[in-house]
Amino acid sequence: MMYDDNYFMKLALIEAKTAFEAGEVPIGAIVVQQNRVIGRGHNLTETLEDATAHAEMQALTAASGTLGAKYLIDCTIYVTVEPCVMCAGAMSWTKISRLVYGASEPKFGYTQKAPTALHPKTEVLAGLMADECSELMKRFFKDKR
Amino acid sequence: MMYDDNYFMKLALIEAKTAFEAGEVPIGAIVVQQNRVIGRGHNLTETLEDATAHAEMQALTAASGTLGAKYLIDCTIYVTVEPCVMCAGAMSWTKISRLVYGASEPKFGYTQKAPTALHPKTEVLAGLMADECSELMKRFFKDKR
Numbered sequence: 001m002m003y004d005d006n007y008f009m010k011l012a013l014i015e016a017k018t019a020f021e022a023g024e025v026p027i028g029a030i031v032v033q034q035n036r037v038i039g040r041g042h043n044l045t046e047t048l049e050d051a052t053a054h055a056e057m058q059a060l061t062a063a064s065g066t067l068g069a070k071y072l073i074d075c076t077i078y079v080t081v082e083p084c085v086m087c088a089g090a091m092s093w094t095k096i097s098r099l100v101y102g103a104s105e106p107k108f109g110y111t112q113k114a115p116t117a118l119h120p121k122t123e124v125l126a127g128l129m130a131d132e133c134s135e136l137m138k139r140f141f142k143d144k145r
Numbered sequence: 146m147m148y149d150d151n152y153f154m155k156l157a158l159i160e161a162k163t164a165f166e167a168g169e170v171p172i173g174a175i176v177v178q179q180n181r182v183i184g185r186g187h188n189l190t191e192t193l194e195d196a197t198a199h200a201e202m203q204a205l206t207a208a209s210g211t212l213g214a215k216y217l218i219d220c221t222i223y224v225t226v227e228p229c230v231m232c233a234g235a236m237s238w239t240k241i242s243r244l245v246y247g248a249s250e251p252k253f254g255y256t257q258k259a260p261t262a263l264h265p266k267t268e269v270l271a272g273l274m275a276d277e278c279s280e281l282m283k284r285f286f287k288d289k290r
Contacts (some may be wrong), residue, residue, distance in 0.1 A: 045238075049210070049212075049213055050210070051216065051238035051240075057197060060195075060196075060197055064194055064196065064197075065194070068194055070194050085233070085259055085262045086230075086234025086237070087231075089229055089230035089233075090197045092230070093229075093231060094196045094197070113259060113261055114259035116258055117259060
């Protein structure tokens with residue numbers, strides 16, 4: 001088994017599909033440190049009746065819980081969709097080393113509304129498996145109409 | 146007893162003092178709907194070993210839990226210090242009606258880094274009891290040195 005960015009983004013997509021099946025906006029996130037998954041999450045805003053329960057928030061809090069540490073040193077977060085301002089701000093506080101995301105989010109993404117929201121040292125890779133990630137979102141919102 | 150903005154900001158200050166006594170950055174938050182406190186919180190980043198455990202996040206999640214609803218309609222959040230980008234983004238998702246904060250936060254406050262992070266319909270009152278709120282922060286960081 002090859003552990004690379006595609007492998008972990010596929011795990012994030014599995015989380016997103018779990019959200020989809022629960023009637024949640026299908027976004028998933030995985031936090032990885034040295035090829036070990038230390039946090040995972042998917043969007044739970046409807047299930048928890050909490051508008052802040054985004055996939056990234058779940059995954060970041062889970063990762064800190066696993067490490068018993070506030071800071072996610074040498075960690076990468078994989079998210080299927082570009083994070084919003086809240087989640088980018090959350091990543092900043094954790095000082096996470098790297099962000100990899102799939103589909104762009106022109107309306108709510110941090111790159112539009114708060115381009116400096118991430119920690120300046122966080123590396124970003126955008127657009128990984130963007131088609132698969134956005135296809136799931138499109139299917140969800142099409143079903144809703 | 147007069148229920149006004151000062152009254153609720155004093156409750157937020159009590160939360161902030163609880164954080165102070167626990168060795169946490171002393172910030173407190175209260176969510177109020179029709180003069181009823183439906184959520185409260187103080188900074189718990191050290192206690193929970195979670196960099197995202199800001200006062201506002203606790204208070205917003207608690208308020209949604211009380212209401213059993215994602216959206217904080219006709220609610221006001223009182224925070225002792227200007228919210229960061231993450232917390233302003235969280236408020237935006239809850240569509241909270243009003244934000245009242247005390248001390249400004251020139252380094253991490255949303256007004257510098259993401260001035261459009263709040264929901265466009267959220268009213269803002271800045272600087273309420275700012276001296277008391279900032280005095281607590283100054284005292285905390287002085288003790289730390």
